[in-house]
Amino acid sequence: MHSELEEFIASSKLCNTHEHTEYERFYRASRHDVLTHLFDNYVVFDLHSAGASQQILDALVDPINPDVERRFRDVQPYWKKIELTGYAEGVKLAAKRLFAIGALTPDAISAAQEGCKYKGAENERRRLLKDIANLDHIQIDTNTRPFPPEMMGQDFFLYDLNAFDLCAGRPDFDVLERQLGKEVTSLEDLGAAIEMLFDISARYAVAVKSQHAYVRTLKWEPRSETDAAISFATVRRLGNAAPQADRLCLGDWCMSRVAQTCARHDLPFKIHTGYFTNNNFMPTDNLRAGNMDLFLKMHPNTRFMLMHIAYPHSDELIALAKHYTNVSIDMCWAWSINPLHASDFVRRYLHAAPRNKLFVFGGDTLLPTSSVGYALQFRKWFGRTLKREVADGTMSEEEAIRLADFFMMENPYDYYDLTRKKEILRSADADSIAKLGHEGAFGAPPKSIRDSGRA
Ligand SMILES: [Zn+2]
Structure with missing residues (x-):
């Protein structure tokens, strides 16, 4: 049960005093898919630290290969090792909010890719x-x-x-x-x-x-x-x-x-x-x-x-x-x-x-x-x-x-x-x-x- 305080914090406007948000033109020109949206961020460094090779990680966030299921499956053993870190929590919260993914599995990723609405549109x-x-x-x-x-x-x-x-x-x-x-x-x-x-x-x-x-x-x-x-x-x-x-x-x-x-x-x-x-x-x-x-x-x-x-x-x-x-x-x-x-x-x-x-x-x-x-x-x-x-x-x-x-x-x-x-x-x-x-x-x-x- 959420308190009134938590409700307030969850729903109120928030100032964000530091980002490196990509320019509009380059954001729009990049290819995006469910895996880039979720994993093209700090989390790859925890995955690497857990043992994932650079090759697997490069493939994870490379949208040229449309086989998102395979790309995630390759990283899954390492994902299991970092699931409790803060970086992984950011991924899980974005997955839930943006793609209605409850638990990250190859099937869930694949289904989310089908309905992915975020393709780099204007604004x-x-x-x-x-x-x-x-x-x-x-x-x-x-x-x-x-x-x-x-x-x-x-x-x-x-x-x-x-x-x-x-x-x-x-x-x-x-x-x-x-x-x-x-x-x-x-x-x-x-x-x-x-x-x-x-x-x-x-x-x-x-x-x-x-x-x-x-x-x-x-x-x-x-x-x-x-x-x-x-x-x-x-x-x-x-x-x-x-x-x-x-x-x-x-x-x-x-x-x-x-x-x-x-x-x-x-x-x-x-x-x-x-x-x-x-x-x-x-x-x-x-x-x-x-x-x-x-x-x-x-x-x-x-x-x-x-x-x-x-x-x-x-x-x-x-x-x-x-x-x-x-x-x-x-x-x-x-x-x-x-x-x-x-x-x-x-x-x-x-x-x-x-x-x-x-x-x-x-x-x-x-x-x-x-x-x-x-x-x-x-x-x-x-x-x-x-x-x-x-x-x-x-x-x-x-x-x-x-x-x-x-x-x-x-x-x-x-x-x-x-x-x-x-x-x-x-x-x-x-x-x-x-x-x-x-x-x-x-x-x-x-x-x-x-x-x-x-x-
Ligand atoms: Zn910075």
Whole structure:
């Protein structure tokens, strides 16, 4: 029997503060079938970890072969091994909601494929996310720049300005020069380019995002202009072949510039912390949020949003949010990585740190069907979590409902100034953007988000 609280959480609008939702054009151009909708997401990494070969997994999500029964049958022994993980739960919830599949069997998959309605129609992404997942909006990191023109004239898909290449200490000079129409041949040029990038983009961005933890330690130290200029010259000359020390030096310098510019434009700076996607590469010490303590301290006017609860170092992250006035936490991806841990995290957080610095949901995935599963998973576990607090006598059910509404809607609206941001996007068009001299912020994406080559 569901409580009123769980009903509320299951049926209310929800802000989604982090996804990598595929562009409309590439989503529509891809082939889709029941298995891509259900399995083309994080779950393949649990299957691989359980022993499934890359070949079986590639076949599982390759819609060229119409034999869905066979494709699932090959992976079934491994599916049995992971059925209880958070990633698998996302699959099961999406299967039930979108395809009325009670238990995943080859027969059920085959029957679902017969009636599969999701073939990549126009606005299918939006329908899945807005109408079925009942999301208020989603915040997308495309992993790259510039912004896609489809962002103008609507207010459901909001976008982060991506700063990964800068923070990683390997600026994408081609993209920068093309976007800004200026050469970047010195550290001074790079500083000016960052400035200009923000000048033309900040108005439309909901936040700035970097996932440099995938290619370097989160440890940060202040760098002098002299050292950074020497490293810049090496990185400019050697590109990705530049020594790690130079990339770290230039990356630290860029992080500082990006953080200062975020503060000037009042844009939150979202940073990946904790767990890695894929398999067989995760230096667990590098990805601790605590590595950034000096960075947080030296940029007191920047609002930092540390992501993914730094799993598995999540108590350290609670300590950072409790201590630093400029640190907030986004639980995106945390529920599917380990829902029990995420549930426990919410409770540990509530009894330690201010509630206005916690953001509870983002699916962090490419396909809207996967986001549907992850949103259902969030609603299920978040309901359970607050129900526990009610049972413990921390709050009444009525207070828990108010708190749920606060986390699901009110807090993101406040923090990201969403009413204003949405109005800006709704009214933006090619003319208004040209009038402001912001054309450079936008450009048709040459490849899909999946093929961006970045984590
Ligand atoms: Zn992400």
